Amino acid sequence: MRTISSYLPLVAATVVLILVAQELQTPHYPSSEMLRATLKEYSDEGKAQFEAYSKLVEARIGHSLQRMFEDLDKNGDDCIDRTEFQGKALNALATMRGIDLPSLPALPTLPDVRTSVGWVQWIVWLQFLCLVALFIVENIRVLVFDPPFAISTGPVDWNAKPPRATIQEALHYDTPLTFYEKFKQFLFLVTGILFLRIALTVVFFTIGILFVNLSVVGGRSRTANPTWFKLCSFGVRVFGYLGLASLGFYCIRVAGQRASRTETKLLVGNHICMIEVVALFLLANIPSFVSRVENLSLPLFRGLAEASDAVVVDRDAASSRTKTLEAIKKRSTDPQATQLLIFPEGTCSNQLTLFQFKKGAFEPGVPVQLVCFHYPYKHFNPSWTGRACGGNDAWDLLLRMWSQFVNRLEVRFLPVYTPTVEECQDPIAFAKHCQDIIASVVHAGSSDASFANYVEASKRFNKRSVVNAADSNEHTPRSNKKEN
Structure with a gap:
């Protein structure tokens, strides 16, 4: 099942395609520097043609005047007196009129200052088209073929x-950086799509957070x-989903229905990385959280x-823990309060x-709605386990x-669970039961591993790492070591 908000990136992709088509058909104009250079070139060409024409006219007029002077100066004394000029005025006038002047040359045609899309713009648009194509293909795969969920969607x-899993299994990471993963990083790097994705992620999420801040500007509130x-x-939802799409999450598949805040105030989910926090923040319409x-x-965080x-x-x-528990209890019993988003693991698991x-x-001891998250994967498990567990730190995770080509996320909202009388009296048993329920839905093991x-x-x-660095330094040839 998909919510209406899940189709917002599809609408945005359609708008992007329309804008790309218009961009490629619309003439572009150069900058003011390019325009000045073009006009200067036009002016210089016209000036050169005018100077050449002036010299040609001057030469022809001079030649005709020289002939007329020779015709009048019969005695060859380089002077024309009145007697020599007498009766020759009409001949002189005819000679002047007979000068063969060249026609004015055609002025150079003003070049078309419109230019086509530059090669840099072409590359950016091609990168956009590649991302949009990936987006469309993934959504067609889901909408048309409707592949089965990787998590359990049955009763x-x-x-x-x-x-049950051991602590060592909980700290294991199963998809290291292989040659295939390095090749994809190289491919996205040399094509520039990596930089475009980074830019889009920063822009979209920043605008989304600005919309969140705009909702409380001037003392406004949701109530x-x-x-x-x-x-x-x-x-927030539009730019939030676009931000997820820029990270490769083109289609977030959702099963189940989020409960209203009159049914439950607590949304409890398993924690894998930072993406499910953003996804639930969008799906649950900006829920509350502990910070x-x-x-x-x-x-912008305030x-x-x-x-x-x-x-x-x-x-x-x-007294922070006591105050936090008091705030959660107060929130869970307040009918007007916002739903509270909680990840009780306290850290990120490896999905296994x-x-x-x-x-x-x-x-x-109040009813809770369990939210199950799972990232179907083959070559890259996007869990934020850190390098200490053989996995990825924050920047490693984002880079991967x-x-x-595509990242996938499945979300299932389970029906609201009401604890038994025993679980209301024993929160540890209540927590263990909810852990087992989510683990069975996402096909994972359940362990006693903790953040400690x-x-x-x-x-x-x-x-x-320190020992290895010391050993490496110890085995370095003395000639290569820096002297103090």
């Missing part, structure tokens, strides 16, 4: 028992100004926090195994995303 097994908020949120107070100093009514916590404060769900989101294990793996990785 939910609320008592599912997914396979006091609902019409204004709908207009701004529409702009560090330090993020308020980031550009407006984002105000528009979504984010729960801002100070992690340095001793889910990390342990923290109990904070489940302590209120930009270098894919990831921190330990990072420390071991950094220690090995």
Whole structure:
């Protein structure tokens, strides 16, 4: 199932194709510098032709006057007196009239200052067309052939028992940078599509965030100004989906239906990378989230926090965890509150195994809607596990995303789950049950790995890097070492 908002990039792609066609048919005009150079060339050519014509006329008139003077000067004394000129006036006039003057030359034709699209513009338009073609092909594949979901879309097994996984399996990454992946990076680099994708990603997401900030400008809010908020949120969705498309996510497949905020206030999902945060932010119409107070100093982030009514916590404060839990409980029981987006793993998993769900989101003991995310892949698993686990850091991940022909994301909204009496009294059991449900839907294992294990793996990785660097330096020939 696809929401209406999911078709916005398709409409945008159609508009891009129309603009490209008009661009290629519309004459372009040079810059003022080029125009001045063209007019100067035209003026210089006309001036040269005029000077050549003047010299020709001057030469012919001089030759005729010389003949007339010789006819009048009969005695050859280089003087013409009255007697020699007497009776020869008509002859002189006839001689002057008989001068064969050349006709005026045709002025040079003013060159057509219109120019065709420059080669740089042609390259950019070809890059656009390649991206639009990939977008259209992927959407045709989904709309026409309707391939099956990689995640489970059948009836939910609320008592599912997914396979248990070890901590080592949770920290494993399965798609390293192979030759094929390096070739794609090289291909997108030399064609320039990589740079176009980066530029489009920055532009589209920046405009989307500006629309979020615009929704609260002048003290406006989603409750006091609902019409204004709908207009701004529409702009957020348009540019948000375009931003995802620039990352290669041309078609986000959605199964299930998001529950209304009267049914549940908590949206709980598995965390793989940063993309599902953006996708759920768009699908759930700018939900609330938990953020560090330090993020308020980031550009445009304060407006984002105000528009979504984010729960801002100070992690340095001793009471931060207590205040966060109190804010979640208050939000979960407030009928007017915005839905709260929570990723209880506290870090990103590798899609093969889910990390342990923290109990904070489940302590209120209220109904929750589980949101399952999965990225179907073959050569590139877009999980943000870090280099310590053999995976990708943030920039590695983005570079590999930009270098894919297409990235795919599947989202399934499960029916609202109401905890049992035992789970309301035991948030740890409630969290473990929800972890097992999501793991069974996305066909992943369930583990007790936590963010602390990831921190330990990072420390071991950094220690090995230091040791390897020291060993490498120790084996470097003395002649190659720099002297202090």
